[in-house]
Amino acid sequence: MTEKAAPPELTGWKKLAVDFGPLLIFFAAYSRFDIYVGTAAFMAATAIAMAAAWLLIRRIPAMTWFSALLVGVFGGLTLWLKDETFIKIKPTIVFLILSAILFFGLLRKRNYLKSILGTIYEGLTERGWELLAWRWAFFFLVLALLNEIFWRFFPTDIWLHFKLWGDTLLTFVFAIAQAPMLMRHGLKLDDKKKDDNGSQAED
Known part of the structure:
Protein backbone atom coordinates (compact mmCIF):
# COMPACT_ATOMS: atom_id res chain seq x y z
CA MET A 1 0.00 0.00 0.00
CA THR A 2 1.54 3.28 -1.09
CA GLU A 3 1.61 6.25 1.26
CA LYS A 4 -0.49 9.23 0.36
CA ALA A 5 1.69 11.99 -1.03
CA ALA A 6 2.00 15.10 1.13
CA PRO A 7 0.17 18.12 -0.31
CA PRO A 8 2.37 20.69 -2.04
CA GLU A 9 3.60 23.54 0.14
CA LEU A 10 4.84 27.04 -0.53
CA THR A 11 8.55 27.46 0.18
CA GLY A 12 11.22 30.14 0.10
CA TRP A 13 10.41 33.57 -1.26
CA LYS A 14 7.00 32.39 -2.50
CA LYS A 15 5.90 31.56 1.04
CA LEU A 16 7.28 34.85 2.35
CA ALA A 17 5.44 36.77 -0.37
CA VAL A 18 2.11 35.08 0.38
CA ASP A 19 2.49 35.28 4.17
CA PHE A 20 4.00 38.74 4.58
CA GLY A 21 3.18 40.52 1.32
CA PRO A 22 -0.29 41.69 2.45
CA LEU A 23 1.16 43.04 5.70
CA LEU A 24 3.81 45.01 3.81
CA ILE A 25 1.09 46.43 1.55
CA PHE A 26 -0.90 47.40 4.64
CA PHE A 27 2.14 49.19 6.09
CA ALA A 28 2.90 51.02 2.82
CA ALA A 29 -0.71 52.15 2.28
CA TYR A 30 -1.07 53.28 5.89
CA SER A 31 2.21 55.23 5.68
CA ARG A 32 1.04 57.00 2.50
CA PHE A 33 -2.61 57.54 3.43
CA ASP A 34 -4.32 56.38 6.64
CA ILE A 35 -5.31 53.20 8.45
CA TYR A 36 -8.59 52.87 6.55
CA VAL A 37 -6.91 52.94 3.15
CA GLY A 38 -4.31 50.60 4.62
CA THR A 39 -7.03 48.22 5.77
CA ALA A 40 -8.70 48.18 2.35
CA ALA A 41 -5.31 47.54 0.73
CA PHE A 42 -4.65 44.77 3.27
CA MET A 43 -7.91 43.05 2.34
CA ALA A 44 -7.22 43.33 -1.39
CA ALA A 45 -3.63 42.11 -0.98
CA THR A 46 -4.81 39.13 1.06
CA ALA A 47 -7.20 38.13 -1.73
CA ILE A 48 -4.36 38.43 -4.24
CA ALA A 49 -2.10 36.32 -1.99
CA MET A 50 -4.76 33.58 -1.92
CA ALA A 51 -4.98 33.65 -5.71
CA ALA A 52 -1.19 33.51 -5.96
CA ALA A 53 -1.06 30.47 -3.66
CA TRP A 54 -3.63 28.72 -5.83
CA LEU A 55 -1.72 29.47 -9.01
CA LEU A 56 1.57 28.29 -7.52
CA ILE A 57 0.54 25.04 -5.82
CA ARG A 58 -3.10 24.56 -6.85
CA ARG A 59 -4.27 24.80 -3.23
CA ILE A 60 -4.68 27.45 -0.55
CA PRO A 61 -3.00 26.53 2.76
CA ALA A 62 -5.24 26.33 5.81
CA MET A 63 -3.42 29.16 7.58
CA THR A 64 -3.90 31.40 4.55
CA TRP A 65 -7.64 30.66 4.61
CA PHE A 66 -7.74 31.32 8.35
CA SER A 67 -5.90 34.63 8.07
CA ALA A 68 -8.00 35.74 5.08
CA LEU A 69 -11.23 35.01 6.95
CA LEU A 70 -10.20 37.15 9.91
CA VAL A 71 -8.83 39.92 7.69
CA GLY A 72 -12.17 39.97 5.87
CA VAL A 73 -14.23 40.07 9.06
CA PHE A 74 -12.19 42.54 11.09
CA GLY A 75 -11.13 44.61 8.09
CA GLY A 76 -14.75 44.84 6.97
CA LEU A 77 -15.85 45.97 10.44
CA THR A 78 -13.04 48.55 10.50
CA LEU A 79 -14.18 50.10 7.22
CA TRP A 80 -17.90 49.79 7.88
CA LEU A 81 -17.84 51.29 11.38
CA LYS A 82 -14.84 53.57 10.77
CA ASP A 83 -13.25 52.16 13.91
Missing part, protein backbone atom coordinates in the same frame (compact mmCIF):
# COMPACT_ATOMS: atom_id res chain seq x y z
CA GLU A 84 -9.60 51.10 13.72
CA THR A 85 -9.95 49.02 16.88
CA PHE A 86 -11.18 46.03 14.89
CA ILE A 87 -8.15 45.70 12.64
CA LYS A 88 -5.87 46.23 15.65
CA ILE A 89 -7.40 43.42 17.71
CA LYS A 90 -7.32 41.00 14.77
CA PRO A 91 -3.78 39.72 15.65
CA THR A 92 -4.90 39.18 19.25
CA ILE A 93 -7.81 37.04 18.08
CA VAL A 94 -5.54 35.07 15.72
CA PHE A 95 -3.01 34.30 18.46
CA LEU A 96 -5.69 33.40 21.01
CA ILE A 97 -7.39 31.02 18.58
CA LEU A 98 -4.09 29.32 17.71
CA SER A 99 -3.21 28.99 21.37
CA ALA A 100 -6.65 27.63 22.24
CA ILE A 101 -6.47 25.05 19.44
CA LEU A 102 -3.11 23.76 20.71
CA PHE A 103 -4.22 23.69 24.36
CA PHE A 104 -7.47 21.96 23.44
CA GLY A 105 -5.61 19.32 21.46
CA LEU A 106 -3.09 18.69 24.22
CA LEU A 107 -5.83 18.27 26.81
CA ARG A 108 -7.50 15.73 24.51
CA LYS A 109 -4.17 13.94 23.97
CA ARG A 110 -4.08 15.05 20.36
CA ASN A 111 -1.22 17.09 18.98
CA TYR A 112 -2.51 19.39 16.25
CA LEU A 113 0.92 20.95 15.80
CA LYS A 114 2.30 17.56 14.79
CA SER A 115 -0.57 17.13 12.34
CA ILE A 116 0.52 20.32 10.58
CA LEU A 117 4.32 20.13 10.88
CA GLY A 118 4.90 16.38 10.98
CA THR A 119 6.80 16.34 7.69
CA ILE A 120 9.11 19.16 8.82
CA TYR A 121 10.40 17.68 12.10
CA GLU A 122 10.93 14.08 11.02
CA GLY A 123 12.32 11.84 13.76
CA LEU A 124 11.00 13.97 16.63
CA THR A 125 9.72 11.83 19.50
CA GLU A 126 6.20 12.08 20.88
CA ARG A 127 7.60 13.79 23.99
CA GLY A 128 9.37 16.30 21.76
CA TRP A 129 6.15 17.06 19.90
CA GLU A 130 4.31 17.47 23.19
CA LEU A 131 6.87 19.93 24.56
CA LEU A 132 6.90 21.87 21.30
CA ALA A 133 3.11 22.16 21.24
CA TRP A 134 3.00 23.37 24.87
CA ARG A 135 5.69 25.96 24.19
CA TRP A 136 3.97 27.32 21.07
CA ALA A 137 0.63 27.43 22.87
CA PHE A 138 2.10 29.62 25.61
CA PHE A 139 4.09 31.68 23.10
CA PHE A 140 0.92 32.56 21.18
CA LEU A 141 -0.56 33.79 24.46
CA VAL A 142 2.48 36.05 24.92
CA LEU A 143 2.08 37.45 21.40
CA ALA A 144 -1.62 38.12 22.06
CA LEU A 145 -0.73 39.99 25.25
CA LEU A 146 1.96 42.02 23.49
CA ASN A 147 -0.42 43.01 20.72
CA GLU A 148 -2.96 44.18 23.29
CA ILE A 149 -0.30 46.27 25.05
CA PHE A 150 0.97 47.87 21.85
CA TRP A 151 -2.39 48.81 20.34
CA ARG A 152 -3.90 50.02 23.61
CA PHE A 153 -1.01 52.05 25.00
CA PHE A 154 1.01 53.18 21.98
CA PRO A 155 0.28 55.24 18.83
CA THR A 156 -0.80 53.43 15.69
CA ASP A 157 2.63 53.94 14.10
CA ILE A 158 4.33 52.10 16.96
CA TRP A 159 1.75 49.32 16.98
CA LEU A 160 2.12 48.75 13.24
CA HIS A 161 5.91 48.67 13.42
CA PHE A 162 5.66 46.08 16.18
CA LYS A 163 3.18 44.06 14.13
CA LEU A 164 5.34 44.19 11.03
CA TRP A 165 8.76 43.66 12.58
CA GLY A 166 8.43 42.94 16.30
CA ASP A 167 6.28 39.83 16.50
CA THR A 168 7.84 38.50 13.28
CA LEU A 169 11.31 38.75 14.83
CA LEU A 170 10.10 37.30 18.13
CA THR A 171 8.53 34.35 16.31
CA PHE A 172 11.73 33.69 14.36
CA VAL A 173 13.91 33.87 17.49
CA PHE A 174 11.49 31.65 19.43
CA ALA A 175 11.46 29.03 16.67
CA ILE A 176 15.28 28.97 16.50
CA ALA A 177 15.49 28.71 20.30
CA GLN A 178 13.61 25.39 20.17
CA ALA A 179 16.44 23.67 18.28
CA PRO A 180 18.31 22.32 21.34
CA MET A 181 15.15 20.78 22.78
CA LEU A 182 14.18 19.31 19.41
CA MET A 183 17.59 17.70 18.97
CA ARG A 184 17.46 16.22 22.48
CA HIS A 185 14.18 14.57 21.53
CA GLY A 186 15.14 12.85 18.32
CA LEU A 187 15.40 15.49 15.61
CA LYS A 188 18.42 14.75 13.44
CA LEU A 189 19.26 17.77 11.35
CA ASP A 190 21.94 15.92 9.38
CA ASP A 191 19.82 12.94 8.35
CA LYS A 192 18.24 14.59 5.35
CA LYS A 193 21.58 15.96 4.17
CA LYS A 194 23.15 12.50 4.43
CA ASP A 195 20.26 10.94 2.55
CA ASP A 196 20.49 13.57 -0.16
CA ASN A 197 24.26 13.11 -0.49
CA GLY A 198 23.86 9.35 -0.60
CA SER A 199 21.26 9.60 -3.34
CA GLN A 200 23.48 11.88 -5.35
CA ALA A 201 26.44 9.50 -4.95
CA GLU A 202 24.34 6.58 -6.19
CA ASP A 203 23.29 8.59 -9.21
Whole structure:
Protein backbone atom coordinates (compact mmCIF):
# COMPACT_ATOMS: atom_id res chain seq x y z
CA MET A 1 0.00 0.00 0.00
CA THR A 2 1.54 3.28 -1.09
CA GLU A 3 1.61 6.25 1.26
CA LYS A 4 -0.49 9.23 0.36
CA ALA A 5 1.69 11.99 -1.03
CA ALA A 6 2.00 15.10 1.13
CA PRO A 7 0.17 18.12 -0.31
CA PRO A 8 2.37 20.69 -2.04
CA GLU A 9 3.60 23.54 0.14
CA LEU A 10 4.84 27.04 -0.53
CA THR A 11 8.55 27.46 0.18
CA GLY A 12 11.22 30.14 0.10
CA TRP A 13 10.41 33.57 -1.26
CA LYS A 14 7.00 32.39 -2.50
CA LYS A 15 5.90 31.56 1.04
CA LEU A 16 7.28 34.85 2.35
CA ALA A 17 5.44 36.77 -0.37
CA VAL A 18 2.11 35.08 0.38
CA ASP A 19 2.49 35.28 4.17
CA PHE A 20 4.00 38.74 4.58
CA GLY A 21 3.18 40.52 1.32
CA PRO A 22 -0.29 41.69 2.45
CA LEU A 23 1.16 43.04 5.70
CA LEU A 24 3.81 45.01 3.81
CA ILE A 25 1.09 46.43 1.55
CA PHE A 26 -0.90 47.40 4.64
CA PHE A 27 2.14 49.19 6.09
CA ALA A 28 2.90 51.02 2.82
CA ALA A 29 -0.71 52.15 2.28
CA TYR A 30 -1.07 53.28 5.89
CA SER A 31 2.21 55.23 5.68
CA ARG A 32 1.04 57.00 2.50
CA PHE A 33 -2.61 57.54 3.43
CA ASP A 34 -4.32 56.38 6.64
CA ILE A 35 -5.31 53.20 8.45
CA TYR A 36 -8.59 52.87 6.55
CA VAL A 37 -6.91 52.94 3.15
CA GLY A 38 -4.31 50.60 4.62
CA THR A 39 -7.03 48.22 5.77
CA ALA A 40 -8.70 48.18 2.35
CA ALA A 41 -5.31 47.54 0.73
CA PHE A 42 -4.65 44.77 3.27
CA MET A 43 -7.91 43.05 2.34
CA ALA A 44 -7.22 43.33 -1.39
CA ALA A 45 -3.63 42.11 -0.98
CA THR A 46 -4.81 39.13 1.06
CA ALA A 47 -7.20 38.13 -1.73
CA ILE A 48 -4.36 38.43 -4.24
CA ALA A 49 -2.10 36.32 -1.99
CA MET A 50 -4.76 33.58 -1.92
CA ALA A 51 -4.98 33.65 -5.71
CA ALA A 52 -1.19 33.51 -5.96
CA ALA A 53 -1.06 30.47 -3.66
CA TRP A 54 -3.63 28.72 -5.83
CA LEU A 55 -1.72 29.47 -9.01
CA LEU A 56 1.57 28.29 -7.52
CA ILE A 57 0.54 25.04 -5.82
CA ARG A 58 -3.10 24.56 -6.85
CA ARG A 59 -4.27 24.80 -3.23
CA ILE A 60 -4.68 27.45 -0.55
CA PRO A 61 -3.00 26.53 2.76
CA ALA A 62 -5.24 26.33 5.81
CA MET A 63 -3.42 29.16 7.58
CA THR A 64 -3.90 31.40 4.55
CA TRP A 65 -7.64 30.66 4.61
CA PHE A 66 -7.74 31.32 8.35
CA SER A 67 -5.90 34.63 8.07
CA ALA A 68 -8.00 35.74 5.08
CA LEU A 69 -11.23 35.01 6.95
CA LEU A 70 -10.20 37.15 9.91
CA VAL A 71 -8.83 39.92 7.69
CA GLY A 72 -12.17 39.97 5.87
CA VAL A 73 -14.23 40.07 9.06
CA PHE A 74 -12.19 42.54 11.09
CA GLY A 75 -11.13 44.61 8.09
CA GLY A 76 -14.75 44.84 6.97
CA LEU A 77 -15.85 45.97 10.44
CA THR A 78 -13.04 48.55 10.50
CA LEU A 79 -14.18 50.10 7.22
CA TRP A 80 -17.90 49.79 7.88
CA LEU A 81 -17.84 51.29 11.38
CA LYS A 82 -14.84 53.57 10.77
CA ASP A 83 -13.25 52.16 13.91
CA GLU A 84 -9.60 51.10 13.72
CA THR A 85 -9.95 49.02 16.88
CA PHE A 86 -11.18 46.03 14.89
CA ILE A 87 -8.15 45.70 12.64
CA LYS A 88 -5.87 46.23 15.65
CA ILE A 89 -7.40 43.42 17.71
CA LYS A 90 -7.32 41.00 14.77
CA PRO A 91 -3.78 39.72 15.65
CA THR A 92 -4.90 39.18 19.25
CA ILE A 93 -7.81 37.04 18.08
CA VAL A 94 -5.54 35.07 15.72
CA PHE A 95 -3.01 34.30 18.46
CA LEU A 96 -5.69 33.40 21.01
CA ILE A 97 -7.39 31.02 18.58
CA LEU A 98 -4.09 29.32 17.71
CA SER A 99 -3.21 28.99 21.37
CA ALA A 100 -6.65 27.63 22.24
CA ILE A 101 -6.47 25.05 19.44
CA LEU A 102 -3.11 23.76 20.71
CA PHE A 103 -4.22 23.69 24.36
CA PHE A 104 -7.47 21.96 23.44
CA GLY A 105 -5.61 19.32 21.46
CA LEU A 106 -3.09 18.69 24.22
CA LEU A 107 -5.83 18.27 26.81
CA ARG A 108 -7.50 15.73 24.51
CA LYS A 109 -4.17 13.94 23.97
CA ARG A 110 -4.08 15.05 20.36
CA ASN A 111 -1.22 17.09 18.98
CA TYR A 112 -2.51 19.39 16.25
CA LEU A 113 0.92 20.95 15.80
CA LYS A 114 2.30 17.56 14.79
CA SER A 115 -0.57 17.13 12.34
CA ILE A 116 0.52 20.32 10.58
CA LEU A 117 4.32 20.13 10.88
CA GLY A 118 4.90 16.38 10.98
CA THR A 119 6.80 16.34 7.69
CA ILE A 120 9.11 19.16 8.82
CA TYR A 121 10.40 17.68 12.10
CA GLU A 122 10.93 14.08 11.02
CA GLY A 123 12.32 11.84 13.76
CA LEU A 124 11.00 13.97 16.63
CA THR A 125 9.72 11.83 19.50
CA GLU A 126 6.20 12.08 20.88
CA ARG A 127 7.60 13.79 23.99
CA GLY A 128 9.37 16.30 21.76
CA TRP A 129 6.15 17.06 19.90
CA GLU A 130 4.31 17.47 23.19
CA LEU A 131 6.87 19.93 24.56
CA LEU A 132 6.90 21.87 21.30
CA ALA A 133 3.11 22.16 21.24
CA TRP A 134 3.00 23.37 24.87
CA ARG A 135 5.69 25.96 24.19
CA TRP A 136 3.97 27.32 21.07
CA ALA A 137 0.63 27.43 22.87
CA PHE A 138 2.10 29.62 25.61
CA PHE A 139 4.09 31.68 23.10
CA PHE A 140 0.92 32.56 21.18
CA LEU A 141 -0.56 33.79 24.46
CA VAL A 142 2.48 36.05 24.92
CA LEU A 143 2.08 37.45 21.40
CA ALA A 144 -1.62 38.12 22.06
CA LEU A 145 -0.73 39.99 25.25
CA LEU A 146 1.96 42.02 23.49
CA ASN A 147 -0.42 43.01 20.72
CA GLU A 148 -2.96 44.18 23.29
CA ILE A 149 -0.30 46.27 25.05
CA PHE A 150 0.97 47.87 21.85
CA TRP A 151 -2.39 48.81 20.34
CA ARG A 152 -3.90 50.02 23.61
CA PHE A 153 -1.01 52.05 25.00
CA PHE A 154 1.01 53.18 21.98
CA PRO A 155 0.28 55.24 18.83
CA THR A 156 -0.80 53.43 15.69
CA ASP A 157 2.63 53.94 14.10
CA ILE A 158 4.33 52.10 16.96
CA TRP A 159 1.75 49.32 16.98
CA LEU A 160 2.12 48.75 13.24
CA HIS A 161 5.91 48.67 13.42
CA PHE A 162 5.66 46.08 16.18
CA LYS A 163 3.18 44.06 14.13
CA LEU A 164 5.34 44.19 11.03
CA TRP A 165 8.76 43.66 12.58
CA GLY A 166 8.43 42.94 16.30
CA ASP A 167 6.28 39.83 16.50
CA THR A 168 7.84 38.50 13.28
CA LEU A 169 11.31 38.75 14.83
CA LEU A 170 10.10 37.30 18.13
CA THR A 171 8.53 34.35 16.31
CA PHE A 172 11.73 33.69 14.36
CA VAL A 173 13.91 33.87 17.49
CA PHE A 174 11.49 31.65 19.43
CA ALA A 175 11.46 29.03 16.67
CA ILE A 176 15.28 28.97 16.50
CA ALA A 177 15.49 28.71 20.30
CA GLN A 178 13.61 25.39 20.17
CA ALA A 179 16.44 23.67 18.28
CA PRO A 180 18.31 22.32 21.34
CA MET A 181 15.15 20.78 22.78
CA LEU A 182 14.18 19.31 19.41
CA MET A 183 17.59 17.70 18.97
CA ARG A 184 17.46 16.22 22.48
CA HIS A 185 14.18 14.57 21.53
CA GLY A 186 15.14 12.85 18.32
CA LEU A 187 15.40 15.49 15.61
CA LYS A 188 18.42 14.75 13.44
CA LEU A 189 19.26 17.77 11.35
CA ASP A 190 21.94 15.92 9.38
CA ASP A 191 19.82 12.94 8.35
CA LYS A 192 18.24 14.59 5.35
CA LYS A 193 21.58 15.96 4.17
CA LYS A 194 23.15 12.50 4.43
CA ASP A 195 20.26 10.94 2.55
CA ASP A 196 20.49 13.57 -0.16
CA ASN A 197 24.26 13.11 -0.49
CA GLY A 198 23.86 9.35 -0.60
CA SER A 199 21.26 9.60 -3.34
CA GLN A 200 23.48 11.88 -5.35
CA ALA A 201 26.44 9.50 -4.95
CA GLU A 202 24.34 6.58 -6.19
CA ASP A 203 23.29 8.59 -9.21
